[in-house]
Amino acid sequence: xxxxxxxxxxxxxxxxxxxxxxxxxxxxxxxxxxxxxxxxxxxxxxxxxxxxxxxxxxxxxxxxxxxxxxxxxxxxxxxxxxxxxxxxxxxxxxxxxxxxxxxxxxxxxxxxxxxxxxxxxxxxxxxxxxxxxxxxxxxxxxxxxxxxxxxxxxxxxxxxxxxxxxxxxxxxxxxxxxxxxxxxxxxxxxxxxxxxxxxxxxxxxxxxxxxxxxxxxxxxxxxxxxxxxxxxxxxxxxxxxxxxxxxxxxxxxxxxxxxxxxxxxxxxxxxxxxxxxxxxxxxxxxxxxxxxxxxxxxxxxxxxxxxxxxxxxxxxxxxxxxxxxxxxxxxxxxxxxxxxxxxxxxxxxxxxxxxxxxxxxxxxxxxxxxxxxxxxxxxxxxxxxxxxxxxxxxxxxxxxxxxxxxxxxxxxxxxxxxxxxxxxxxxxxxxxxxxxxxxxxxxxxxxxxxxxxxxxxxxxxxxxxxxxxxxxxxxxxxxxxxxxxxxxxxxxxxxxxxxxxxxxxxxxxxxxxxxxxxxxxxxxxxxxxxxxxxxxxxxxxxxxxxxxxxxxxxxxxxxxxx
Amino acid sequence: xxxxxxxxxxxxxxxxxxxxxxxxxxxxxxxxxxxxxxxxxxxxxxxxxxxxxxxxxxxxxxxxxxxxxxxxxxxxxxxxxxxxxxxxxxxxxxxxxxxxxxxxxxxxxxxxxxxxxxxxxxxxxxxxxxxxxxxxxxxxxxxxxxxxxxxxxxxxxxxxxxxxxxxxxxxxxxxxxxxxxxxxxxxxxxxxxxxxxxxxxxxxxxxxxxxxxxxxxxxxxxxxxxxxxxxxxxxxxxxxxxxxxxxxxxxxxxxxxxxxxxxxxxxxxxxxxxxxxxxxxxxxxxxxxxxxxxxxxxxxxxxxxxxxxxxxxxxxxxxxxxxxxxxxxxxxxxxxxxxxxxxxxxxx
Numbered sequence: 001x002x003x004x005x006x007x008x009x010x011x012x013x014x015x016x017x018x019x020x021x022x023x024x025x026x027x028x029x030x031x032x033x034x035x036x037x038x039x040x041x042x043x044x045x046x047x048x049x050x051x052x053x054x055x056x057x058x059x060x061x062x063x064x065x066x067x068x069x070x071x072x073x074x075x076x077x078x079x080x081x082x083x084x085x086x087x088x089x090x091x092x093x094x095x096x097x098x099x100x101x102x103x104x105x106x107x108x109x110x111x112x113x114x115x116x117x118x119x120x121x122x123x124x125x126x127x128x129x130x131x132x133x134x135x136x137x138x139x140x141x142x143x144x145x146x147x148x149x150x151x152x153x154x155x156x157x158x159x160x161x162x163x164x165x166x167x168x169x170x171x172x173x174x175x176x177x178x179x180x181x182x183x184x185x186x187x188x189x190x191x192x193x194x195x196x197x198x199x200x201x202x203x204x205x206x207x208x209x210x211x212x213x214x215x216x217x218x219x220x221x222x223x224x225x226x227x228x229x230x231x232x233x234x235x236x237x238x239x240x241x242x243x244x245x246x247x248x249x250x251x252x253x254x255x256x257x258x259x260x261x262x263x264x265x266x267x268x269x270x271x272x273x274x275x276x277x278x279x280x281x282x283x284x285x286x287x288x289x290x291x292x293x294x295x296x297x298x299x300x301x302x303x304x305x306x307x308x309x310x311x312x313x314x315x316x317x318x319x320x321x322x323x324x325x326x327x328x329x330x331x332x333x334x335x336x337x338x339x340x341x342x343x344x345x346x347x348x349x350x351x352x353x354x355x356x357x358x359x360x361x362x363x364x365x366x367x368x369x370x371x372x373x374x375x376x377x378x379x380x381x382x383x384x385x386x387x388x389x390x391x392x393x394x395x396x397x398x399x400x401x402x403x404x405x406x407x408x409x410x411x412x413x414x415x416x417x418x419x420x421x422x423x424x425x426x427x428x429x430x431x432x433x434x435x436x437x438x439x440x441x442x443x444x445x446x447x448x449x450x451x452x453x454x455x456x457x458x459x460x461x462x463x464x465x466x467x468x469x470x471x472x473x474x475x476x477x478x479x480x481x482x483x484x485x486x487x488x489x490x491x492x493x494x495x496x497x498x499x500x501x502x503x504x505x506x507x508x509x510x511x512x513x514x515x516x517x518x519x520x521x522x523x524x525x526x527x528x529x530x531x532x533x534x535x536x537x538x539x540x541x542x543x544x545x546x547x548x549x550x551x552x553x554x555x556x557x558x559x560x561x562x
Numbered sequence: 563x564x565x566x567x568x569x570x571x572x573x574x575x576x577x578x579x580x581x582x583x584x585x586x587x588x589x590x591x592x593x594x595x596x597x598x599x600x601x602x603x604x605x606x607x608x609x610x611x612x613x614x615x616x617x618x619x620x621x622x623x624x625x626x627x628x629x630x631x632x633x634x635x636x637x638x639x640x641x642x643x644x645x646x647x648x649x650x651x652x653x654x655x656x657x658x659x660x661x662x663x664x665x666x667x668x669x670x671x672x673x674x675x676x677x678x679x680x681x682x683x684x685x686x687x688x689x690x691x692x693x694x695x696x697x698x699x700x701x702x703x704x705x706x707x708x709x710x711x712x713x714x715x716x717x718x719x720x721x722x723x724x725x726x727x728x729x730x731x732x733x734x735x736x737x738x739x740x741x742x743x744x745x746x747x748x749x750x751x752x753x754x755x756x757x758x759x760x761x762x763x764x765x766x767x768x769x770x771x772x773x774x775x776x777x778x779x780x781x782x783x784x785x786x787x788x789x790x791x792x793x794x795x796x797x798x799x800x801x802x803x804x805x806x807x808x809x810x811x812x813x814x815x816x817x818x819x820x821x822x823x824x825x826x827x828x829x830x831x832x833x834x835x836x837x838x839x840x841x842x843x844x845x846x847x848x849x850x851x852x853x854x855x856x857x858x859x860x861x862x863x864x865x866x867x868x869x870x871x872x873x874x875x876x877x878x879x880x881x882x883x884x885x886x887x888x889x890x891x892x893x894x895x896x897x898x899x900x901x902x903x904x905x906x907x908x909x910x
Contacts, residue, residue: 027645032600034646040605072579461817461843462573500579509578512589516575516776517813519611521599525591529578539599543606543802544810551574557810 806855
């Protein structure tokens, strides 16, 4: 008998004696596989990679969902996670301590139970790498190009790392005695132990990056000419403390937070007195106050002109400072200072949230005042460079991080942007790409736009309820008197737990749901990790069940061409 | 059962992080696919999905030695348009009413031949099971024939143009239960609960399930296959055509049926309920009803808040009667007679 589909004869063949088939059956049984139900389809599913909100929010440009996916496997997955992480950020152990983690604010899981503790997992991976001695990837063959990097803060280190990987020779010139910029001279050791910083910097230098400390560049133009550099990346940071006139201030003990923190790093133990007022509301003010506590100051008091809600400092640091016993005078400015005594004026916020004086005064005893009113960049090195545009003590750069002077790029705190380590890392990463293109005389490829994976793309039903793991903190009393690290890391099992709380927004994590829920068996499980499933469009009717039941929003339905 | 520390626990079908034992059978690339592709079920058909879930689990439990007797209905029509078949197991169809009897006959023949290794499944839709084939089913139960009978409940005669069955819920519009002259759609007080009636036969095993909880369904089939005698599993399989929901929402609708309390998911051994599937994220019945066109008249113009309230009462009653909100994880045991004494019609 002929095959099933062509089996329907035009004329029913007459039964013969030799035919043993029962009466009335004239067709052999065929399989429904002959029926290509894919023809019914008006929409087809396709696998997509939507942009996870954490990645979108990360100023350093990390593929967070990507490295969490690797870490979720545990064991050998940690190293592959770290390898994926350092593609974008060479100092994860530092970042896992000092980053203000906008990724966690953006995390879709925050709308389910609690955001994934991304920062803590990053730190775990960074610490694992140091412990196990994992090395950064090997650089490409030497290009013969030379790049000068001025400053060894996070953006300088980031650009040096990325350029070294691309085969360029990098020389970093650093004004201070040791590398790290504000990570060393601004962030206190209780937030960032120097062993961690040193280990991550050493790993970058091991790629062949040249570091010259105690080298202050006063003239970029001649430094480039004399050193035979093909391009320069300026990352001098913002180390010049802003000052304010305090009437009568000459008679009292006034110093600035930048100098205080820098001095502590250099081993100084300044005698501040019993009661110290820190003037300002940023992260530096908190760092100064918490450092003062550890220097033996009995009562560090933060005086800030606006209120708690308007304070620019990171909320987690503010909470830690409060826990340590730092007190706050909100809506207050220092009107004048005398020996041991400050006159404080009460402020009130106007309709625009700006503080306005009230004319009400009070006295506040203080042995010293620490100014933490922000910092400016020292831009002296730009003199003689034409095309540079300076506004508000910062250097303007274009999308490619290039200043108005061709071949001179800049990043970090000296360009207009948020002043965080993560932002600086991102500047360095982007600048390196553009410097590399500049050196090759090519157009730089910036990150392509991708559709954001929102909570609407997530089918939250499939995720188990699992609140986050909180990092252990040193007991308050111990932290007040030592510069020992305050926030401790996760142990292996809680890091794994935390990584596995990731919803994997917008990107397949191989849960088999599409394969399991298709009423038409039209999803094929391939066993290939790169492409775990493919649609069998010969039979897919386009019902959309796979897309709706995909936990993470990695499938979209697109109309069929008519 | 729950694998701790995993992204999705065991709610998803499988997962690279789960060991084999914690994955559902449907995650296996070598799964039996007892019903294969190319069948002519509508887009998003809950019954096609349910049949594959059940029979793949039954094939796994019987080592592939399984015969299915199928009553007339959607499942039979869409899987076997002559000369094609989607079945990859021995499968027989006779009439609308007699699937339980045919299954009984197959079981008797196997017994006569001494083939204790081959197991028998009878199956049909709710029309063929709770209406047309009900006498045959009851007979199969009372004789305790060695058959696992599966009812795929899509709450109406969908194949013939969406007519009301005894499993159609109150308030639902069908071609024969139009919301006219004060009728709310299908009337309150009509219909029956086949699972409770099956329990009244005191057969060894009765369970309800939905296509939204694959692992629960697989476990119930596996458990039923461990037992000999008459067994009954009633699986809720939403129908995009007859219920009027988008084709991608089939599983979601089944989930809402259970989460609202309208469709209690439980297991009964020897006439006593031994476990219930607890509600995880409780929703008002309105969320379930609004998602389906067959209830659209309850919300059109001034709507029928009275009907919605009565349906909510039914759900609340189920929640109380079956202990659907208990989260202690312990098994509840409800006496059948007590359940029957408090039963209100149209609850299941």
